[in-house]
Amino acid sequence: MDHRKICQELVRGREVANRLRQVMNEHDESSSFVQTLAKNVLRSFSNSLFLLDKYPTYEPYDVSQMQQKDSCFIISSTKSEDSQESCKSFTRKNRRGCYKRKRTTQEWEEVSETPIVDGNQWRKYGQKKILEAKYSRSYYRCSHKNDQNCQASKQVQRIQEEPPLYKTTYFGHHTCNNDLLNSEIILDSNSSPAETSILLSFNNTFPNPTKQECPFLSSFHPSPSSDCYMHPPELEATLDDSSRNNNNDVTLSPRQWDDISTLLDSADLDDAFHHFGGF
DNA sequence: GCTATTTGACCCGT
DNA sequence: ACGGGTCAAATAGC
Numbered sequence: 272m273d274h275r276k277i278c279q280e281l282v283r284g285r286e287v288a289n290r291l292r293q294v295m296n297e298h299d300e301s302s303s304f305v306q307t308l309a310k311n312v313l314r315s316f317s318n319s320l321f322l323l324d325k326y327p328t329y330e331p332y333d334v335s336q337m338q339q340k341d342s343c344f345i346i347s348s349t350k351s352e353d354s355q356e357s358c359k360s361f362t363r364k365n366r367r368g369c370y371k372r373k374r375t376t377q378e379w380e381e382v383s384e385t386p387i388v389d390g391n392q393w394r395k396y397g398q399k400k401i402l403e404a405k406y407s408r409s410y411y412r413c414s415h416k417n418d419q420n421c422q423a424s425k426q427v428q429r430i431q432e433e434p435p436l437y438k439t440t441y442f443g444h445h446t447c448n449n450d451l452l453n454s455e456i457i458l459d460s461n462s463s464p465a466e467t468s469i470l471l472s473f474n475n476t477f478p479n480p481t482k483q484e485c486p487f488l489s490s491f492h493p494s495p496s497s498d499c500y501m502h503p504p505e506l507e508a509t510l511d512d513s514s515r516n517n518n519n520d521v522t523l524s525p526r527q528w529d530d531i532s533t534l535l536d537s538a539d540l541d542d543a544f545h546h547f548g549g550f
Numbered sequence: 551g552c553t554a555t556t557t558g559a560c561c562c563g564t
Numbered sequence: 565a566c567g568g569g570t571c572a573a574a575t576a577g578c
Contacts (some may be wrong), residue, residue, distance in 0.1 A: 395555060397570060410569070414554095426569090556575070562568090 288313040292390065310390070380440045386427055387439045393425065404428065415447035422446065 292309040381387060392414035400407045406429035413421040423445040430438050 394553095396572095398556070399568065399570095402567060408568085412570095552578085554575100554577080557573090558571105559573100560569105560571075562570100564566090564568105 285313060289389075377444065378440060378442045380438055382430070382436055382438050384435055384437070386437050391423070391445055401428070404430075405432075406430070413445060413447055415445075419447040 288309060292306065292313055295306045295309055393411035394414045394416075395409055395411050397410035398407050399410070408426055408428040410424070410426055412424040415421040422443045424442045426440045426442075428438050428440075430436050
């Protein structure tokens with residue numbers, strides 16, 4: 272199978288999942304369980320992209336697409352090798368400037384009309400005027416860098432005045448479990464199997480809020496083929512025909528949900544890929 | 551007083 | 565040597 276197409280599909284899936292999570296955050300009636308589900312789907316897409324080592328061959332979107340309304344585009348993914356300690360041995364007294372030069376295993380960029388609200392907690396640690404850049408670049412790292420050693424970081428740079436455009440470059444993945452605190456997956460063990468069935472829809476028919484409703488909203492640009500979204504391979508492998516109804520909705524039995532939640536919560540996605548046969 | 555942000559200094563990679 | 569990434573003291577906000 273063509274890796275580039277896989278990447279494109281994963282990127283699109285991640286964008287839609289991100290959008291779904293943002294919509295849910297906007298609507299308080301969404302249960303924390305559903306929100307967590309969306310969050311895990313989003314994470315799964317990101318991890319899949321991470322694991323796909325040929326992802327750097329993925330070609331960026333054409334810049335002209337960035338003019339689309341309500342848009343947030345992943346314009347590239349790359350690069351670099353394993354991180355390396357580049358810190359010299361400093362005395363405790365003279366540690367200024369002692370740091371690890373950024374060399375993450377993954378980085379990707381997104382461009383949006385507003386600074387991206389991605390649901391994670393970031394702490395700004397620097398700002399720098401960049402040569403030949405109209406606006407200075409801001410540096411953020413995960414607020415849980417210290418307490419959970421989360422290595423995720425990002426850079427935000429305004430790249431255009433009118434309309435305002437911000438480029439956010441992410442480095443590394445969050446290893447902190449902060450988002451689990453307020454939205455842990457909890458299945459009511461007292462519920463009957465029928466009650467605990469979960470309905471997943473891969474049909475892009477949910478209401479599409481306007482930018483006014485979600486001013487920060489990003490990462491959604493329906494494609495002509497969005498109505499024929501494939502089920503993720505995990506679900507294809509997990510679901511039997513009786514689990515589907517005519518609307519492309521998927522009703523999962525408790526056992527199937529267990530399989531999927533185990534997959535999504537699995538720290539070792541290699542195992543998950545093997546479990547479901549990989550790509 | 552605690553936490554987050556700002557900002558100049560410092561170091562690394564090219 | 566230079567540009568960019570990070571540190572950490574100073575400052576701001578609560």
